[in-house]
Amino acid sequence: MRITISAFIVACSAALVVASPVQAPLQVEHEAGTAITARPKKLHGRFLHITDMHPDPFYTAHSSTKRSCHGKNPKKKQAGYWGTPDAECDSPLRLTNFTLDYLDKHWAGDIDFVVWTGDNARHDEDHQIPRTPSEIFDLNRQVAMRMEKIFLKRGIPVVPSIGNNDIWLLFASNFPHLNVATWQQNIMTPGPNSITNEFVSIWQPFVPFPQRQVFQRGAYYSTEVIPGRVAVISLNSIYFYDSNKAVGGCQYNEREDAGNLEFDWLEVQLKMYRNKNMLVYLSGHIPPSPGMYFPECYVRYVELSLRFQDIILGHLYGHMNVDYFSFVEEIDLEIIPNEDPKPDRAAADGLYETLMSEFAHLPSESDEDKLDGLAAISVAPSVVPNPFVPGFRIFSYNVSSEALVKPTGKRNHGHRRGRRGDKDKHCQEEQYSRSWKCHLDQPWHSDPDAPSRRNQAFTPLGFAQFYMPDIAEANKTHPPHFKLEYLTYELTALHPKGSGDEKFVYPVPVRQLPRSLRDGKKESSKYAPYSMTDLTIGSWVGLGRRLGAEGYGKLRRRFRKYMFVSV
Template sequence: MGMKGDGGYFWHITDIHYDVNYTSLGDPTKMCWLIRPNNGGGVVRRQPGQFGDYNCDSPWSLVKSAADFMKKKHGDNIEFVLWTGDAGSHAANDPHKLLATMQNLTDLLKHTFSSQFVFPALGHGDVIGHHHHHHAHLHGGLTAHELYKSVADMWRFWLPSEALASFEKGGYYTIENKGNRLRLIILNTNLYVRKGSMANVRHPEAAASLSPGGDDDPYGQWEWLEGVLDKSLRRREFVYILGHAPPGADERLLPSSPSSDSTTDGPFQEKFNKRYLHFVRRYSNIIAGQFFGHLHTDTFRVIYNELGQ
C-alpha cells in the first residue's frame, strides 16, 4: 500500500508469508509443495503459477516482483517503509528457519530501499511460528528473548540503540522522525492476542522481572506506551502506531456465541482490546494514523468515544 500525505509517500508492507518450499510443480492442496505420496501415485490436477497460488504462501518470484514494483513506482521518493510482520510461511515452526526467512526479506528490503528507513514490527508467526504457544524454551532450544535478540541484530541497520534496547526487552520500540514532528510507535501485538488462536511470544519465567503488571501488562508494554504518548503530547508530536494484529473485530467472523459478553471477535483478547481503545481515545488528538496487518484484507476501523459517538 502506498500512502500520500502532506509530507509525501510511504509504503506499508505486511504478511509476505514467503515459503521457501513453494514450487510450480507442487500441489495447491498441499501448500504448493512437491510432496510425493508413499505409494508413488496421485495426480496434481492443477499446477501452481510461477508467481503464486491463492491457496498457498508466496514464492520468492512474487516477493521479488513486488519489491521491484515498489522501487519502480516511486523510486527514492518515499519517506519510509512500514513492515508489519509475518514474514514466513504458515507452515513454518522452526525458529532457525524463521530467522533465516526473516534475514532473506530483511536483506531484500535493505537493497530495495537503500536510501530509506524501514520500521518493522513482529508478526505472530515471525518468532516462534504459527503453531506454537509460549514456552520457556521454544522448539529449537531458543528462548523468546534469544529470538528477540537475534531479530534485533538483524534490524540493527534501521534502528538506533534506544529502540534496539526496547525491542530486545519486549519486541516493541519507538522512533522519532524529527523532520516532520512524527513519532512512530511499534507495538508487539503478540502479547495481546487470544490464547489458543495464535502464537504468543511471552516468556513466563521473565514476566515477573520484565512486566510489573504481570499478565495484565505483559513485558510492561502498556506502561511504556502511556509514557511515550504522554511525552509526545507534551512535545506536540503526531504519532503513528503500528503492529501486526489489529484491534477490533474481524468482520468476516460471526460472534463466538449469541450470549457472549465479548464485543470483539478479533485478534486481541477482550481486556487488551479495551485497554488499547482507551489509549486511542485518550490521545486521539495526536494519533494521526494506525497501521496493522494480519487479516489479509484491506479494511479500516471506526473508533467511537465513550459515548458511542
C-alpha cells in the same frame, strides 16, 4: 521411544536441509562502504504500507495446491508460477523479489518512509516440512536486508513490526508421556528471550540504538520518521493476541504481564511525543479487535487510542490478508452487564456482515463530541496471494507549504474522560472491580482541531491501493503486473489546481495512474468510489455511515469487492 529435545531440533533442521529445493534466494546486493546517513531533502508527502509477504523457499510451480504448493504430480489444481490465489500456499521467492524490485524501481524515489507490518516467513501448513526457528529467522533476515538496500540506504526510514508467523517457540509439551518439547506457533514468552535477541540483530539497521534495550525486552520500539515532527510506534501485538497462551492477557492485577508492560511503555511514549509536540502512527501486525485481543488488552488499547487521539494520525495493521477498516469506540470502555459478546471480526466469513452492522450505528460525522470517542483502524491487504491477490498501499499526507509553514499550536490539555455510564455502581462489584475499565480515568486529549480531525500539516489525505490481478495467468515468459485497484481520494485531488506551484503535491504521481485518470475522463470514476477528502476520523465515519446505511448498495458491492482484493 525416548526423544530428546536436541534430537528433535536436529531432526527438524535435517528435514529443512533435505527438503529444500534449488531456488534462488531473495536477491540482496551488498555495497561496500555505503553509509546509511542521508535523509530525503524534500518531503514527498507519501509513505508505503506493506505487510504479510510470507516468502516460502519450498514453493514449487506446478505442484499440488493440496500440499501447500510443495507436492508433485497434482491431480487437480496446480501451483502457479508466480503464486496461487485461492489456495493455502505462500509466496514463491520470485514473487517476493518481484514485489520488492517493483517498489525499488517505481516507488522508492517517491516516498518518505515505510511501515512494514510483519509475517516474513511461511505459514506452517505442510507438516511434512515443519518450520524451524532457523528458517524463520533466515527468511526475516533476507527480507530485512532487501528492505535496507532498497529504502534505508536511500535515507528512507523503515519501521518493521513482528508478526505471529515470525515466531515459532519451543514450548513444553502438554503430553508428558511423549517426553518431548514441541514447536508451537503464536507463542511468545515475556522477553528478553531467544526471539527478541535474534530480531534485535536482524532489525539492527531499523531500530534506533536508544530503543534497543526496550526492544530486547519486548520487540516493540518507536522511531522518528520525520525528525521532530512525526514518529511511528511499532507495537508487538503478539503480547495482546489471545492465541498467545504464554502471557497473562493484561489482567489488572498482573502488572508485570508482558502486555501490561508494553502498554505502560506505550503510554510513556505517547506522553513524550505529546510533550514534544509531535504526531505519531501506531503500527503492528494483528489489528485491535474484541475477537483477537485479550479483553483487558483491548480495553487498554482503546483507552490509550482515545486519550491520545489528538496526536495519533492513524492505526496501521495487517495479518488479516484482506482490505478493510474498523473503529475502536468509547462504548468499549463502558461496563454493560449481560451484554452479548461482540461479533468476532477475525472470522473472515462473517467479517463483512459484522462491519456493516457496526457501521450502521456510527454517529454523524458532524457530531464533534461523538467523534471524540472514535479511532479508525486501517487494515491493509497482503503481498502473499493467500487467499487473494497481492497488494500494497501508498498513503499521502499533507505537506503543502501552506500547511507546513503554519505554526502548530501546543495541544490542548485534557478536557474529558469519556462517559462513565454506571461505572461508579458496577465498579463496586467484585466481577468488575479488577477490570481496567474501572481504573482508566485519565483526561482525554481529543481535540476537534487536531490533525486527526482537521486537515492540516501531516494529516493523512488518502491512499492508492495497487494489486496484481493477473498473477494466476502470468508465467515464466509473461510476468505479472501491479496495477491501481482503487483510490480513496476525490478525483479532483489527483490534479490539484496550481500544481505548478511547489505548495501543491500530487497524492499519486501522475505516471502511476491509469491513462483514464491521467486524462481525467469520466469513466475514471470507477477508481474512486469513496471520494474522501482526507483520512481524518470524521471522513472515515462518513464513509462508514454510507456503507452502513440503506440505499448504498452499489457502494457496498464495491467495498466488498475491494475488501477481498478484487477476485
